[in-house]
Amino acid sequence: MNRSETYRSFTMATWLGWQVESNWTDPFLFSIYVIIKPLASAAILVVMYSIITKGNYDSPLFPYIYLGNAFYIYVGSVMTGVSWAVIEDREHYKTLKYMYIAPISIPFYLLGRGVSRFLVGTVAVIVTLTAGKLFLHVPLDITQVNWGLFFVSLFVGVTLLAMMGLILASITLMLVHHDFFIGEAVASALYLFSGAIFPLEVLPAWLRPIGFAMPITYWLELMRRSLIGNVAEVFPTLAKFSNGDLLGILTGLTILFAIVSIFTFRWCDHRARERGLIDRVTNY
Amino acid sequence: MKANVSLAFSASKKVTGWRLFLKTIAARAYPRVIGMQREKSWMFFDVFLPMLAVSAYVFVYRAIGAPEEYVGFVVVGGAMTAFWLNILWSMSSQLYWEKEQGNLALYIMAPNSMMAVLLGMALGGLVATALRAFAIIILGSLLFQVQYSITSFTQLIVVFMLAMTALYGMGMMSASLFLLLSREAWHLANLAQEPVYLVSGFYFPIKSFNFWIAAASSLIPLTLGLDAMRQLIFPSGVLLGFLSVKVEITVLIILCMFFLAGAKFLLDHMEKLAIREGRITENRR
Numbered sequence: 120m121n122r123s124e125t126y127r128s129f130t131m132a133t134w135l136g137w138q139v140e141s142n143w144t145d146p147f148l149f150s151i152y153v154i155i156k157p158l159a160s161a162a163i164l165v166v167m168y169s170i171i172t173k174g175n176y177d178s179p180l181f182p183y184i185y186l187g188n189a190f191y192i193y194v195g196s197v198m199t200g201v202s203w204a205v206i207e208d209r210e211h212y213k214t215l216k217y218m219y220i221a222p223i224s225i226p227f228y229l230l231g232r233g234v235s236r237f238l239v240g241t242v243a244v245i246v247t248l249t250a251g252k253l254f255l256h257v258p259l260d261i262t263q264v265n266w267g268l269f270f271v272s273l274f275v276g277v278t279l280l281a282m283m284g285l286i287l288a289s290i291t292l293m294l295v296h297h298d299f300f301i302g303e304a305v306a307s308a309l310y311l312f313s314g315a316i317f318p319l320e321v322l323p324a325w326l327r328p329i330g331f332a333m334p335i336t337y338w339l340e341l342m343r344r345s346l347i348g349n350v351a352e353v354f355p356t357l358a359k360f361s362n363g364d365l366l367g368i369l370t371g372l373t374i375l376f377a378i379v380s381i382f383t384f385r386w387c388d389h390r391a392r393e394r395g396l397i398d399r400v401t402n403y
Numbered sequence: 404m405k406a407n408v409s410l411a412f413s414a415s416k417k418v419t420g421w422r423l424f425l426k427t428i429a430a431r432a433y434p435r436v437i438g439m440q441r442e443k444s445w446m447f448f449d450v451f452l453p454m455l456a457v458s459a460y461v462f463v464y465r466a467i468g469a470p471e472e473y474v475g476f477v478v479v480g481g482a483m484t485a486f487w488l489n490i491l492w493s494m495s496s497q498l499y500w501e502k503e504q505g506n507l508a509l510y511i512m513a514p515n516s517m518m519a520v521l522l523g524m525a526l527g528g529l530v531a532t533a534l535r536a537f538a539i540i541i542l543g544s545l546l547f548q549v550q551y552s553i554t555s556f557t558q559l560i561v562v563f564m565l566a567m568t569a570l571y572g573m574g575m576m577s578a579s580l581f582l583l584l585s586r587e588a589w590h591l592a593n594l595a596q597e598p599v600y601l602v603s604g605f606y607f608p609i610k611s612f613n614f615w616i617a618a619a620s621s622l623i624p625l626t627l628g629l630d631a632m633r634q635l636i637f638p639s640g641v642l643l644g645f646l647s648v649k650v651e652i653t654v655l656i657i658l659c660m661f662f663l664a665g666a667k668f669l670l671d672h673m674e675k676l677a678i679r680e681g682r683i684t685e686n687r688r
Contacts, residue, residue, distance in 0.1 A: 143586040152594055159597035163606055164463065170611045171469040180467060211503075304448060307455035316459060317466035 132231025199302035200236025201284025269345035289387035427519035435527025457481030478543035480605035494574030566628025572662030
């Protein structure tokens with residue numbers, strides 16, 4: 120595979136993904152669409168928290184919940200975004216077969232389709248964090264943020280999510296239309312087990328190992344530590360790990376998922392071609 | 404050959420009026436009640452996915468030390484999300500899906516009432532979703548040991564039936580609005596998920612909001628339905644209720660009449676508009 124084909128597939132898919140995501144309406148309504156959903160999700164947790172604690176936002180638990188929920192937006196955006204491209208192209212636009220006969224690299228095409236979701240997700244994360252800082256006193260101080268750790272963790276984490284998305288997309292190639300459940304199911308399971316909105320200690324002891332096995336757990340902890348280090352370290356869940364340890368674990372898991380995604384895609388792609396599933400329209 | 408004769412015979416029997424109306428309702432409800440049970444994975448995911456969300460919110464409440472009745476609030480609210488998702492994806496945007504798949508034109512040209520088609524969709528969706536919601540309540544109650552204390556079965560059934568009638572009336576009304584939409588239908592349905600979970604108090608008592616915000620939220624029938632049901636099944640529900648159950652029942656009756664009449668009016672209007680503007684067979688992807 121030459122470099123230009125990879126690059127072209129990725130950039131064109133990024134542009135296409137952005138058009139699909141955004142050009143269904145005018146920019147104003149699209150902006151509202153991008154902002155309202157994540158703010159509403161965050162507000163549910165904020166209201167729940169404020170009812171019980173009578174608005175005590177000074178507890179370290181509040182920024183733990185708020186930041187975990189804010190960065191979790193990337194999980195839904197990137198991971199589900201990559202896998203959703205298969206359903207959109209195959210079932211809705213019926214263009215997946217044309218992508219297959221075009222001189223492009225399909226895995227890079229699918230990853231490119233996830234970039235637009237990443238951009239939309241980034242706006243949502245920024246808006247959520249800003250709202251938290253301005254209205255809920257989330258202790259975010261840009262002079263105290265460990266920017267190096269933040270950007271490295273963000274890059275590795277998003278790469279990890281893209282690889283997980285590619286694995287889901289590969290499996291989606293072999294399933295019928297109702298497979299949109301898969302992306303949602305994985306995202307929901309990760310939301311529950313990765314300590315996104317509560318420390319893992321709250322889970323029953325027999326469920327905690329699932330949380331420790333999930334790479335998102337380490338990523339969210341790194342994001343919290345990079346933004347509000349002193350508060351994030353209050354919780355014992357991953358206290359025994361240093362930032363370097365966490366970054367090492369996250370990088371190792373990302374490489375592992377990248378390797379798994381390559382082999383999964385090759386196998387599923389071959390099976391889908393063999394069984395004639397690339398141009399299937401199930402109309403569920 | 405025999406099949407062809409029977410087909411010709413049945414086609415020649417003319418069914419009109421109320422019989423046709425009822426047959427249309429039954430025919431449209433059938434794929435929802437029976438067909439949806441055939442795809443076992445749907446049943447599993449329809450119960451499994453809300454259970455994951457319910458569990459996550461239960462653990463949040465436990466993390467912040469909430470009283471145990473809030474766990475019950477989340478379980479009941481989580482079960483009710485099934486109805487809201489059904490309204491969004493299988494009522495409001497249904498006519499858009501039908502248009503995408505080419506069925507809408509067939510509905511319009513067939514000699515049946517579109518109102519009956521919508522009623523069939525609503526009835527079928529209600530029955531199928533009630534099974535899922537019931538499964539979520541049973542599972543959630545067992546998993547998190549939720550205690551119920553029902554003060555009035557009669558009122559509980561009345562509240563549930565009124566809330567569902569008003570809710571599906573609202574779904575029928577919005578389905579006619581979605582008749583004019585294309586690609587944006589998916590996004591608008593998607594947009595209406597979390598904000599409604601928030602304003603309708605799916606995971607917390609609506610009384611926590613300012614009175615006027617709670618009153619405005621009450622236009623969505625699930626808000627008052629859920630609030631009244633919580634008052635009737637949890638010991639502390641009355642203390643956390645927004646209005647008294649009797650007032651909520653009265654408002655729900657008004658909402659039922661409003662949404663059903665609105666659905667009829669809007670459907671007539673939108674169908675004509677969509678036909679005039681050539682939107683019935685339009686396929687803007």
